[in-house]
Amino acid sequence: MRIEENYSLLKHNTFGIEAKCRRFVEYETVEEAQQVAEMLTAEEPLLIVGEGSNLLLTADFQGTVVHSAIKGMETAKTAGGDVLLKAGSGETWDDVVACCVENGWQGAENLSLIPGEVGASAVQNIGAYGAEVKDLITVVEAVEIATGRVCVFDNEACAYGYRDSKFKHEWRNRYLMTYVTYRLKTTKAPLNVAYGNIRAELDKQGIAEPTLKQLREVIIAIRQEKLPDPKVEGNAGSFFMNPVVGRDVFEALQQQYPSMPHYYIDEAHEKVPAGWLIDQCGWKGRTVGRAGVHAKQALVLVNRGGATGQEVVNLCDAICRDVMTKFGICIKPEVNII
Ligand SMILES: Cc1cc2nc3c(=O)[nH]c(=O)nc-3n(C[C@H](O)[C@H](O)[C@H](O)COP(=O)(O)OP(=O)(O)OC[C@H]3O[C@@H](n4cnc5c(N)ncnc54)[C@H](O)[C@@H]3O)c2cc1C
Known part of the structure; x- marks a missing residue:
């Protein structure tokens, strides 16, 4: 230790x-x-x-x-031929994806290049390009801090939701993750290429039916083009959550801004992209002191070099105030501010 x-x-x-x-x-x-x-x-x-x-x-x-710093990956086969990959909580998530893709195990490829470690993947329910890790997780193993007991949770016990799990709320700071087991397919099912600009990118490269490796490469290229590399410009990916608003609020806004993008949640609610709201307030690409808003994605706040956490919080507060003033919508940080 x-x-x-x-x-x-x-x-x-x-x-x-x-x-x-x-x-x-x-x-x-x-x-x-x-x-x-x-x-x-x-x-x-x-x-x-x-x-x-x-x-x-x-x-x-x-x-x-x-x-x-628990490392290691081991695999077993289910009776149906699926692969169960058990990874140490300290493994890098993208190394798990790379291992799956190299071996032709399907399911994790759309989650390529998401930063972070295996332990957090099970806390955060990471997701991208129409995929969520909750659809792969079968078992989460952890040590309960209060008792030192080794606990084993099945997928249902973790109460996964959109970028959400019980580990973020009532189980926050209660467990130290040790291992996560993911279930991957070995049979070839159609790949999920419908999301974002994956299809357009594949078409550009003349690929009609991509292999797992080609899909991973395309997703990596799209992500590298769109998101800042934390090694070059510090950031934590999407800084804000996309707000869910009541239908009455949404309809009033839509009248004023007919081009406003939105996603149906249920009869009473609609989701609005926080990046669009921030962009409309003129924040995209702006810098305040040593913190700023990424030029290609208004949802991402960046450290321009030497910023303090407080400078980023001040920028976040200014953005939230402007979005509230212009749209009457409260946007909240997704990032864990300590
Ligand atoms: C450039 C960039 C792009 C990103 N893109 C995406 C994306 O497409 N999709 C997405 O979902 N996220 C994305 N993120 C966010 C981030 O990658 C994920 O939230 C990731 O799961 C965080 O992993 P981490 O290891 O850094 O965890 P941390 O940020 O260190 O922690 C996250 C949470 O997990 C808990 N935790 C971590 N390790 C353990 C452990 N061993 N035991 C118990 N609890 C633990 C922490 O307490 C915390 O609550 C992006 C971030 C960046 C910087």
């Missing part, structure tokens, strides 16, 4: 914010996760991190930061 005191979290957040924590602890095995659980007290502030790609640090953390 690795234990550090007064430790810099610069390498543990993709926003590239310099902040320290009082203590940093990393577990490499289930037994070490149990020892970590024993070290933690209910009074001490706790932050569990993966790669920190959904995290904004606004100050030094006066408590313990815990990180999983």
Whole structure:
């Protein structure tokens, strides 16, 4: 087990914010996760991190930061021929996708290049291009912090929703993830190419029926073109959640802005893309101090270099105020602000 005191979290957040924590602890095995659980007290502030790609640090953390370094992937076959891939919570998510694609196991390819680790994938229910990891997860294994008990959850127990799970709410800070098992197909089913501009990109390359590898490459290329690379410009992907508004509010807005994009939720609600709202307020590409709004995607806030977490929060507040003034809609951060 690795234990550090007064430790810099610069390498543990993709926003590239310099902040320290009082203590940093990393577990490499289930037994070490149990020892970590024993070290933690209910009074001490706790932050569990993966790669920190959904995290904004606004100050030094006066408590313990815990990180999983459990590595390894092993596979088994189901009677029906599917592959069950069990990965350590500290594995990089995209390495799992790469492994699946290389072996011809289908299901994870649309989730290519999403930053972060395996443990967080099961907390966040990561999703992209019409796919969600909840549709692959069969089992989540974790150590309960209060008791040190090893717990095994099936998919249903995690109560997955859109970018959501029980681990984000009533189970927040209750478990240290150890392993996640994903179920992949070995039979060739039609690939999901309908979402976003995947089809257009494939057409451009003259590919009618892509292989898993070709689909992964196209998705990686689209993502690299659209999103800033955190290694070059710090960011945490989509900073804001897309707001869901009541039908009356939506209809009034639609009259005023007929081109406003929207997604049907149910009879009473409609979802509006936060990126569109922010763009309409003139924020796309703008910089305030050392924080800014990405030029190609208004949903992404970036660290232009040396920004503090507070500078990013100030920018976030200014954007939220403008969206509220112009549209009467409250947008909220998706990123975990600490
Ligand atoms: C450029 C960019 C693009 C992105 N694109 C997407 C996208 O397309 N789709 C998408 O869904 N997300 C996207 N994200 C967001 C981010 O990649 C995901 O939320 C990812 O799952 C976070 O993983 P992480 O390891 O960095 O977790 P962190 O941000 O460190 O943590 C996320 C949550 O998981 C918990 N957690 C992490 N590890 C453990 C563990 N071992 N045990 C218990 N709890 C744990 C944390 O406490 C926290 O609640 C993007 C981010 C960036 C920077």
